[in-house]
Amino acid sequence: MNHEAAVRFPKAVLFDLDGTLLDSAPDMLAALNVMRAARGDAPMPLSQLRPHVSRGGQAMLAAAFPDVAMEERSGWLQAFLDLYQQELGKHSGPFEGIEAMLAELEAAGSVWGIVTNKPEYLAQLLMPLLGWESRCAVLIGGDTLPKRKPDPLQLLVAAERIGIAPADCVYVGDDERDIIAARAAGMASVVALWGYRLAEDDPIAWQGDRMIEAPQTLCAAAAWPHGR
Incomplete structure (x- = not known):
């Protein structure tokens, strides 16, 4: 991979919702x-x-x-x-730095979407409250399909719906299930260390491709992993 390719934003980024995009x-x-x-x-x-x-x-x-x-x-x-x-939406909002990071992805021409284990109807209700209803390219909830994370099905269907190969997608999440699902789907992964974790969790052991402390870091293309 040449240096120019290495510093591009991913073609597509899929995000977990609670604890990753949204401080819910x-x-x-x-x-x-x-x-x-x-x-x-x-x-x-x-x-x-x-x-x-x-x-x-x-x-x-x-x-x-x-x-x-x-x-x-x-x-x-x-x-x-x-x-x-x-x-819903009365007390919560995106984590600090999320809106800036999404704007950078959009400016770079990257597609982004949401894959969450939250019931789909609740996730869909949040989209207009956040102003994301026309920006989020795909949304798959925990009850959208017969299986959910850590199974890779949700991620694979999301990639299919946006027409981008799984190898060209990155998945960002704050739970071990997110990283297991990404690996099984053939996607690079980012561990969102700003999210929700139990004291006994060991994110290093999850073996994500990147571990990121704050959303603002992902405003730089070089911070992102690329195809697995």
Whole structure:
């Protein structure tokens, strides 16, 4: 690969949503605290919830209600999602540096999209709130297809829908499942270290192609990995 090719932005970048593009934990917290208040529990602090957000709704319910049996909590998911929908976009926004990074990608002619394990209807509702509905080239949720991350199916279908080979795409995510899915799809990967992680997580062990501390770093073409 010549130097000129090495410093180009990728042809396409696919992103995880929660904990990667969007600091959505405050909206999740507001919904969970409504549920806690209904049970007479004190509000949960944001710091207690944040590490669990990328693990999904059941993990967040477990963090918010550790003394409730899993069998009981498992039936609360839809109630949580309904409350979260009411809070959608009220307390959250893109991480600092995300909008600048997306603008650089767009200016370079790169295509970008979202592949998330969040239910598709909730992800779609967020797009106009963020001003991304006409900018995001593809959006695939956790219930769009029969399989989801860490399975590569979502990433492969996203690449097909935007008409770009997986080897020419980069996937950015803050969870090990993101990096496993990217590797299985034949995509280069970026570990978003600014996202949500448990204390025991070891992002080095995930073996992503790049580990990036802040979105602003990705405003430079040289910061991006290229085809696997």
